[in-house]
Every structure is written in structure tokens, then in C-alpha cells.
Amino acid sequence: MKEFTVYPIGSIEGKEGAQFIQLAPGYAPALAGLEGFGHIDVLWWFDRCDTPAARALRIAGRPYTHGPAVMGVFATRSPQRPNPIALSVAQVLRIDQEAGRIWIAYSDAEPGTPVLDLKPYTPSIDRVGEPQVPGWCSHWPQAMERAGEFDWESEFNF
Structure with missing residues (x-):
């Protein structure tokens, strides 16, 4: 490549x-x-997570409190990823x-x-009217306007 x-x-x-x-x-x-x-x-x-070890990570062990025990980094919002x-x-x-x-x-x-x-x-390109998410994160807020009131600290293990 x-x-x-x-x-x-x-x-x-x-x-x-x-x-x-x-x-x-x-x-x-x-x-x-x-x-x-x-x-x-x-x-x-x-930039504070840009290390060879972080870039080499492919599997994340329970990054979310309610999530699966093992997830690929592409299924997470973790800062540890190839790029x-x-x-x-x-x-x-x-x-x-x-x-x-x-x-x-x-x-x-x-x-x-x-x-x-x-x-x-732009809503016509960036917003999905009926997004599909796994059950373990379906209790997360459905819009950023409500995300500020949500207890995110209890959701993340990273």
C-alpha cells in the first residue's frame, strides 16, 4: 500500500x-x-496515544463496561488504533x-x-435517522444534545 x-x-x-x-x-x-x-x-x-504499541493493537479487552469481553479496535472508539x-x-x-x-x-x-x-x-449526509447499534450500547443517548447529561465515565474502561 x-x-x-x-x-x-x-x-x-x-x-x-x-x-x-x-x-x-x-x-x-x-x-x-x-x-x-x-x-x-x-x-x-x-497524538498522546501515537505509540508503536498503540498502533499495533488489534484486539481490545473489554473497552466498554457493558460490552463484549473482546472487541476488535474497529468496533471501538478507543484512541489505540492503527492510525x-x-x-x-x-x-x-x-x-x-x-x-x-x-x-x-x-x-x-x-x-x-x-x-x-x-x-x-450536514444532516442529509451525516445523520442516520434509525441507527443500528449492538444491545450493549443501546442505552446510550441517541443524540449529542443529550450526551452531556449521560454518565460516560461508567461506560468506558479506557
Whole structure:
């Protein structure tokens, strides 16, 4: 297989309890037309989990409290995976195109985490009206708007 190089376009940062995506110099013009979207898909790099051992993991032992005893990493949201790429949907609070900054409501990424790409969240492409999930996670919230009230700490073993 062909190898390729990925370059960060910015990073996730925090300031006084708020989070934002700070674009690298030269990427601010790419924000044109993003205003008006309420959410964005953020592709970011689990840089603090990027080790040879984490990349070699193929089987995860009980990553979820209610899940099966053994799962393949592609059935998990674990940061330990062949390519430590994360995908998060973030609510857009404000865009400052001049500063190359997008203020977001929340991300589980740490400050300084590299951002690989951004895409506008569009319901016609990104939302599944009747998603199918295994029984062990069927009690999870059905929408991100309710996820903030859910006890996620009791669900994850990673």
C-alpha cells in the first residue's frame, strides 16, 4: 500500500474554560462559507496515544463496561488504533475568520491536539435517522444534545 503524509491544519486549544480550534497560518481563508453551520466534523490526531504499541493493537479487552469481553479496535472508539485518528462533532459557537479561530462548545481533545481537517455537519449526509447499534450500547443517548447529561465515565474502561 502507498504511504502518505498528513499535515495538521491547526490545533484544539482552550482558554478560560472555552475551547476553540486555532487554524495554522494560511488556513483562515478556508473558513469562508462555514458561517451558518451549527456543527462541524472535526478530524483530529490522538497524538498522546501515537505509540508503536498503540498502533499495533488489534484486539481490545473489554473497552466498554457493558460490552463484549473482546472487541476488535474497529468496533471501538478507543484512541489505540492503527492510525490514531479521531472524529468528533462539535457545536460551532462563533467563527473569527480573520483570526482563523472557531469557538466550539466542547471537544474531548486535549489542548494542543492537532486538527487534521474540518467538514460542515450536514444532516442529509451525516445523520442516520434509525441507527443500528449492538444491545450493549443501546442505552446510550441517541443524540449529542443529550450526551452531556449521560454518565460516560461508567461506560468506558479506557
